[in-house]
Amino acid sequence: MFPLSGLVVLDFSQFLAGPSAALRLADLGARVIKVERPLTGDASRQLTLRNQRVGEDSLLFHTINRGKESFCANLKDPSDLQRVKNLIAQADVLIENFRPGVMDKIGLGYEALRIQHPRLVYASVTGYGSQGPWADKAGQDLLIQSMSGLAWLNGDRHQPPTPFGLSVADSLAGAHLVEGILACLLRRGKTQQGGRVEISLMESVLSMQFEVLTTWLNDGHQVPNRCAKNNAHAWLAAPYGIYPTEDGHIAIAMGSVTALAAIFQSDELARYTDPATWFSCRDSIKNLIADILLTRPTEHWTRLLDAHEFWCSEVYDWKTLFASEGFKALDITQRVRLPSGQHIRMLRSPLRINGQRSAIAKSAPRLGEDTASITADFNLAGVDL
Known part of the structure; x- marks a missing residue:
C-alpha cells in the first residue's frame, strides 16, 4: 500500500x-x-x-x-x-x-x-x-x-x-x-x-534561481561576472567547474585553492593564498588548473583527488553512467x-x-x-x- x-x-x-x-x-x-x-x-x-x-x-x-x-x-x-x-x-x-x-x-x-x-x-x-x-x-x-x-x-x-x-x-x-x-x-x-x-x-x-537571485537583489543588482572558461556557477570562486583532461573531463567542486596547489605540487597555484583572490582571479586560477589537468588521464586525477578527500568526479555520458555499478545499485x-x-x-x-x-x-x-x-x-x- x-x-x-x-x-x-x-x-x-x-x-x-x-x-x-x-x-x-x-x-x-x-x-x-x-x-x-x-x-x-x-x-x-x-x-x-x-x-x-x-x-x-x-x-x-x-x-x-x-x-x-x-x-x-x-x-x-x-x-x-x-x-x-x-x-x-x-x-x-x-x-x-x-x-x-x-x-x-x-x-x-x-x-x-x-x-x-x-x-x-x-x-x-x-x-x-x-x-x-x-x-x-x-x-x-x-x-x-x-x-x-x-x-x-x-x-x-x-x-x-x-x-x-x-x-x-x-x-x-x-x-x-x-x-x-x-x-x-x-x-x-x-x-x-x-x-x-x-x-x-x-x-x-x-x-x-533563489540563491543567485537573492544575491543579486541584495548586492546592488551587480551583474554576475561569469567565468570566461569552465563556468559552472556565476558566483562561485575557483576551482569550481568542469575541466578537460588528457582523455576526457573532470568536475571539481568547492574546495581550497591552497589545498589544490599542494595536491598538484604547483608553485604557481600556491601564490593564491588569499581566499578573496579565488573569486577575483578565478579565470587566471582556472587556467592554471586546466593546464595541469590536461597532462594526465581523468582516472589519475580522480584517484589523486579522492585520496586527499577533495571533491571531484568523472563526467559521464549516459552509456558510461548506465554501465557503472553505482547506477546499477540504484x-x-x-x-x-x-x-x-x-x-x-x-x-x-x-x-x-x-x-x-x-x-x-x-x-x-x-x-x-x-x-x-x-x-x-x-x-x-x-x-x-
Whole structure:
C-alpha cells in the first residue's frame, strides 16, 4: 500500500508539467484518470523525440503517462460535460493546464466546483500566472528559460545564452505542483477542506534561481561576472567547474585553492593564498588548473583527488553512467509491457517509501481505452453518451 492508494486524480492536462505531476501521484499509489478529447487526446501522443513511437503513440507519451487510465469526453458536448462533472464529484484531485479562463468558460473552474465539492484539491499549471500582461502568452519551456534569465546565466562569459538540454521548467513546475497538492491533501485530512494549488512555469524557474537571485537583489543588482572558461556557477570562486583532461573531463567542486596547489605540487597555484583572490582571479586560477589537468588521464586525477578527500568526479555520458555499478545499485529502471507484448524500458519513481520503490507495470493507455470501465466504476452510465 503506497501513501495515496485509494485517491482518485483527474488529469485534464497535456504535454509535460501537469501530466508529470499526475505521474508522480500515480507512483505514490493514486488512481490517475486522463480526461482526453476524442480522436486526438493529449497532444503529446503525437510529440516525438527522434521520431520514436510505440504503436499509435509517441514513446514520450508513454514516458509521462505510464500507469494512467484514459477517459474520453468532449467538454463542448453537454452530456459528456455532465458525465465529467459526475466524475469530478467522486475525485480527490483535479489537475489542469488550460490557458487562464478556459475551465471557467466550460463550468469547470475552481470557483464553480469548490462550493459543490469542498473536499476537492484543484491544481492548475500556467506559463506565467493567471494575472498580468503575460497571462495569455504561450507557456513553452524554452521561452520560459529565455525570459527568466536562466539561459542568460548559463554557459561561459563569451558564449551566447545557453538553455538547458531538457525541459527543466516543465519538470520543475510538475514537482512544485505535487508539493502543493500533497500539502492540501494533508490539510484536508485535518479540516475536510480541499483547496486550490497554482503554479506557473515562470515562478518555478525563478524559485530554482533563489540563491543567485537573492544575491543579486541584495548586492546592488551587480551583474554576475561569469567565468570566461569552465563556468559552472556565476558566483562561485575557483576551482569550481568542469575541466578537460588528457582523455576526457573532470568536475571539481568547492574546495581550497591552497589545498589544490599542494595536491598538484604547483608553485604557481600556491601564490593564491588569499581566499578573496579565488573569486577575483578565478579565470587566471582556472587556467592554471586546466593546464595541469590536461597532462594526465581523468582516472589519475580522480584517484589523486579522492585520496586527499577533495571533491571531484568523472563526467559521464549516459552509456558510461548506465554501465557503472553505482547506477546499477540504484535500481531505478523498469520494463513496462505493452498490450502488444512488446516491452519498453523506462525510469521508475525516484522515491522509496518504507524501503520500497513504486514500479508501475502498466503502460500508458490507448486513447479512450478505459472509458467503459470508468463509466461502470463511477456509475456514470445514467448520463446519456
